[in-house]
Amino acid sequence: MTTDVLIIGGGVIGLSIARELAFDHSVCVVERGRCGRQASSAAAGMLGAQAEAYGDDAFFRLCIGSREMFPALAASLLEETDIDVGLDNAGTLLLSFTEADIAERRERFAWQMAAGFEIEQLSATDIRRAEPFVSTDVLGGFYLPKDGQIDNRKLVEALQRSCEVRGVKFVENTRIDKLTVENGKVTGAFADDSKFSADKVVLAAGAWGTAIDAGVELPFVIKPMRGQILQFRTAKRLFEHVIVGPRGYIVPRSDGRVLAGATMDDAGFDETITNEATAHLIESTTEISPSLGSQKPQDAWTGFRPFAPDRLPVLGRTPNAENLLLALGAFRNGILLSPVTAKLIADDIRGVAPSPEEFSPVRFFRRLVNGSVQR
Ligand SMILES: Cc1cc2nc3c(=O)[nH]c(=O)nc-3n(C[C@H](O)[C@H](O)[C@H](O)COP(=O)(O)OP(=O)(O)OC[C@H]3O[C@@H](n4cnc5c(N)ncnc54)[C@H](O)[C@@H]3O)c2cc1C
CATH class of the missing domain: 3.50.50.60 (FAD/NAD(P)-binding domain)
Structure with missing residues (x-):
């Protein structure tokens, strides 16, 4: 051909x-x-x-x-294919559980703030008001309104x-x-x-x-950089934002699915979902939200990120x-x-x-x- x-x-x-x-x-x-x-x-x-x-x-x-x-892109795909790709502009919350983490992130994002990129520092109260199912241990965090998600x-x-x-x-x-x-x-x-x-x-x-x-x-x-990820399903949508914790993240979809990821494993093309990774992902999810982390994951999978030197x-x-x-x-x-x-x-x-x-x-x-x- x-x-x-x-x-x-x-x-x-x-x-x-x-x-x-x-x-x-x-x-x-x-x-x-x-x-x-x-x-x-x-x-x-x-x-x-x-x-x-x-x-x-x-x-x-x-x-x-x-x-x-x-x-x-999302608008043009919808028009051409009738498929809604689930572009969600609620933004991303970054959670901190220690003062040191808040300070580190404030320093890390200072240049973005100075350069005019939207980013907002939040108190624990702000975060729990926005996301009531987030852990009560949260001390504060940052909100990135433009960092959305897509299905x-x-x-x-x-x-x-x-x-x-x-x-x-x-x-x-x-x-x-x-x-x-x-x-x-x-x-x-x-x-x-x-x-x-x-x-x-x-x-x-x-x-x-x-x-x-x-x-x-x-x-x-x-090189393939393996990522393992879990999927939870909740009866109704519990979270509005992508939420990033110190050791993992959760991504809520509009239909009640919540993805919890992800590992970064240098393990070749091995598709195994390891017990260690599952335990780690449940732990990092629980740190973000004990109510979600206490549920049984409904699915899990691996994927290979393409990694250049x-x-x-x-x-x-x-x-x-x-x-x-x-x-x-x-x-x-x-x-x-x-x-x-x-x-x-x-x-x-x-x-x-x-x-x-x-x-x-x-x-x-x-x-x-x-x-x-x-x-
Ligand atoms: C767990 C996990 C979470 C991630 N989360 C995010 C995220 O939140 N946001 C984000 O932006 N990115 C994320 N990524 C990264 C993102 O998935 C990848 O960067 C992206 O999918 C790479 O796309 P690709 O088309 O290069 O690779 P792939 O999707 O792997 O596609 C490559 C294709 O090439 C085909 N192929 C291979 N060899 C041949 C051959 N010899 N002949 C013909 N076809 C061949 C394969 O079958 C495959 O379909 C994540 C990745 C993982 C694993």
């Missing part, structure tokens, strides 16, 4: 890019299993641009820019439906094993008994991104194959970063602008010392 653009991997990143490019390109997405069933379904769907930030850098600005794209499973479903409406071809249950590169260009992508060719090839295979033989050396490895996304062209673009390494923020990633990759393919240098794969090639990767 030949198209303008071939996208390898149908997670939130691959689907978002496919949807964006489908306006003016023929696009084919090849997915090893079913689209959107890996990290993109496992995620909690927090749009935590400010909560996750430690400094005013290019990554922070990327996250903020992407967060701002969600209202228009990521609905998001991937809507993205795929929208792609179909826009004419994207999907080939599911097909694993690309290798690419062939001739004269600095990818000439084919091979699955068991099929060959796919395209003018541009986008590798968006998440945590498996560098497990595929790319036909050229990619001087870095994307410097923790940053890897976006844009590789220097050794001119038509190969990477959209990897979204790590903890791939749901949040999906709209901006789609825009950056589409801009690059359309020749509008190359992906920003900070996130370009070129940075890993520069670190090559004497032919080996400096780690």
